[in-house]
Amino acid sequence: MPIRVERKLFATGESLAVTLPKEWTRYFRLKAGDVVEVTANNELTIKPKVSDENIDSHTDLTDSD
DSSP states (O other), X not given: OXXXXXXXXXXXXXXXXXXXXXXXXXXXTOOTTOOEEEEESSSEEEEESSOGGGSOTTOOTTOOO
């Protein structure tokens, strides 16, 4: 089931950026400097460039701190 969240865009230089929720970065074990793949079609898709075995299947994305 997709998890949807709203995020605000913010200016950085002459570009716009968006942050990822902390729970997502933990789930996908992402850190500053990691590479993600962004696909623009009718939708924007962001995929982590990590293998599936690096994902902890027991992490609940709905947890919040």
